[in-house]
Amino acid sequence: xxxxxxxxxxxxxxxxxxxxxxxxxxxxxxxxxxxxxxxxxxxxxxxxxxxxxxxxxxxxxxxxxxxxxxxxxxxxxxxxxxxxxxxxxxxxxxxxxxxxxxxxxxxxxxxxxxxxxxxxxxxxxxxxxxxxxxxxxxxxxxxxxxxxxxxxxxxxxxxxxxxxxxxxxxxxxxxxxxxxxxxxxxxxxxxxxxxxxxxxxxxxxxxxxxxxxxxxxxxxxxxxxxxxxxxxxxxxxxxxxxxxxxxxxxxxxxxxxxxxxxxxxxxxxxxxxxxxxxxxxxxxxxxxxxxxxxxxxxxxxxxx
Numbered sequence: 001x002x003x004x005x006x007x008x009x010x011x012x013x014x015x016x017x018x019x020x021x022x023x024x025x026x027x028x029x030x031x032x033x034x035x036x037x038x039x040x041x042x043x044x045x046x047x048x049x050x051x052x053x054x055x056x057x058x059x060x061x062x063x064x065x066x067x068x069x070x071x072x073x074x075x076x077x078x079x080x081x082x083x084x085x086x087x088x089x090x091x092x093x094x095x096x097x098x099x100x101x102x103x104x105x106x107x108x109x110x111x112x113x114x115x116x117x118x119x120x121x122x123x124x125x126x127x128x129x130x131x132x133x134x135x136x137x138x139x140x141x142x143x144x145x146x147x148x149x150x151x152x153x154x155x156x157x158x159x160x161x162x163x164x165x166x167x168x169x170x171x172x173x174x175x176x177x178x179x180x181x182x183x184x185x186x187x188x189x190x191x192x193x194x195x196x197x198x199x200x201x202x203x204x205x206x207x208x209x210x211x212x213x214x215x216x217x218x219x220x221x222x223x224x225x226x227x228x229x230x231x232x233x234x235x236x237x238x239x240x241x242x243x244x245x246x247x248x249x250x251x252x253x254x255x256x257x258x259x260x261x262x263x264x265x266x267x268x269x270x271x272x273x274x275x276x277x278x279x280x281x282x283x284x285x286x287x288x289x290x291x292x293x294x295x296x297x298x299x300x301x302x303x304x
Contacts, residue, residue: 002029005153005183011060013046020046022207033179035194036187038204039302044187048157052078065152077151081158083142087131091122091141094130098145112148120144120174136167143174147182154178156186160193172197191295205302215294223292227273229258230286241276
């Protein structure tokens with residue numbers, strides 16, 4: 001049985017009249033990489049800040065490695081969305097400062113700092129002033145401080161949201177390298193990154209978890225079958241006729257194409273579409289069956 005690293009039960013948080021988090025519960029076992037997904041204001045950052053004890057919870061319990069989270073902070077590494085450092089410090093200075101704050105001794109720090117700088121790709125800049133760092137370098141230094149003490153749980157709040165494509169790619173590759181070394185929980189809006197590095201997601205809407213599953217299983221269970229038609233002329237006439245021919249759950253215009261979501265089996269839907277095309281003589285450049293992605297399922301679940 002896998003070791004349970006994080007267990008959240010019945011977690012709730014209110015800010016005045018606003019209920020930000022409502023009875024949330026989930027758990028992570030050793031070695032998992034899980035993403036919290038949700039639109040702005042869904043409660044993702046609030047949940048993460050309660051786990052790392054930056055804000056108090058109103059109700060519920062949080063356990064880290066079997067202990068109460070406020071007493072197990074040494075097992076948590078945290079990367080905030082916008083990590084801040086003193087610009088006059090070097091990367092080595094910053095890690096020494098933060099290592100001492102976390103209770104690491106001088107000998108352990110002297111051994112660990114070069115290792116962690118190399119791990120995040122900053123080994124060539126140990127004496128460079130942080131004020132000269134790019135956004136990607138600052139983010140990598142933020143991860144360095146978060147893993148300096150070898151935490152059992154690494155939590156990251158929007159680790160790539162403020163980065164350019166190069167910096168984002170660097171951080172995604174770094175997250176890849178950390179998998180297996182620690183258990184990871186992070187929030188993000190970039191679903192392509194989630195599909196690349198995570199096996200499981202928790203989707204949050206209005207402070208509540210509406211889905212918690214492995215990505216493959218979640219998409220398979222919630223995907224709506226669809227045919228994509230491109231290059232047609234009289235779209236409105238096609239819509240009118242196809243609704244009469246087959247059980248259509250939705251017809252949608254997006255990405256320059258017509259998406260026909262159907263309820264009947266794929267053969268019946270394909271035959272109906274081809275029949276309408278043949279009868280009307282409509283010219284379409286392509287008709288294809290498409291597979292929905294995590295983004296499609298996510299948007300439908302959060303009501304966007």
